[in-house]
Amino acid sequence: MTAIKMQIQKRTESGKNLVKKIRKDNIIPAVVYSRGGETASVSVDSAEFLRVYKSAGSSSLLSLELEGETIPAIIKEIQRHPVKNQILHVDFQKLNMDEKVRMTVPIVLVNRDSIKLQPSILMQLLDQIEIECLPTDIPNGAEVDVENMDFTTPMLVKDLDIANNENITILRELEDVVCTLTQPSINREDEDEETSIPEATEAAPDVIESEE
Structure with missing residues (x-):
């Protein structure tokens, strides 16, 4: 760079x-x-x-x-x-240009405002990540495109663009979750209104008089 x-x-x-x-x-x-x-x-x-x-x-x-x-x-x-x-x-x-350096870079979620699956809530669990590389290979950040995310498949560390760079060592488990996409919860009051069932009016029993 x-x-x-x-x-x-x-x-x-x-x-x-x-x-x-x-x-x-x-x-x-x-x-x-x-x-x-x-x-x-x-x-x-x-x-x-x-x-x-x-x-x-x-x-x-x-x-x-x-x-x-x-x-x-x-x-x-x-x-x-x-x-x-x-x-x-x-x-x-x-820095020594011939010596690797450890540092932390920010994680950038690309297209976070253009997620196709809507309505949805994007939760970012990792904001930054530690790496090791030569000074000339230091990235501005670690990116992952979230436009096509779904509710069942989270983005992992291994999905970051820097994971494919052989000159950069990621100092974190590749299976760690970066972000998830979830469905918004239903408003409780609306849910109660939709699911509430009017109580049935109990009919008064017929009274049969016995003949003496």
């Missing part, structure tokens, strides 16, 4: 107050770390990060552009403000 470019800058500020200051300037403090390597303090323009994150999510390969150096990386963690939902800090993980 093609890596998405993102401009980052070295960060020399340290301390709580200085970090707050750059956040006010719409700059997000971040770090770039790698296994066995040093951690670099960097920053990224808030608008630049949101632009890339909107299209790439946290499962796409990035090319971090830092002072003429290109760093292959993924977004490993995003810290947000608990109330404002503002991004406070980002962790980038530097």
Whole structure:
């Protein structure tokens, strides 16, 4: 897959107050770390990060552009403000292009608004899935087409498109259920009205007077 470019800058500020200051300037403090390597303090323009994150999510390969150096990386963690939902800090993980990486990618149900069997209710049981592959083989997500689903056959992990990619190892049982399609339940009040049977009026017994 093609890596998405993102401009980052070295960060020399340290301390709580200085970090707050750059956040006010719409700059997000971040770090770039790698296994066995040093951690670099960097920053990224808030608008630049949101632009890339909107299209790439946290499962796409990035090319971090830092002072003429290109760093292959993924977004490993995003810290947000608990109330404002503002991004406070980002962790980038530097990748070795010749070394496999484990990561989680989202599961996308294709044509979920075009399911032919109606009325029906689509239940998604798995939202994401862990995989292992080389950085160049990282998918944006794992897809499965649900347009022709029926009530008796759920979609399984083995039905995902990445299950057919020999360069990607799925770290989950292939028989695990991804989603199911069910019939909507009948409204209980309507059901009671339809099935209720008027009570029969019990006839009074004939009284036969005995003759004495």
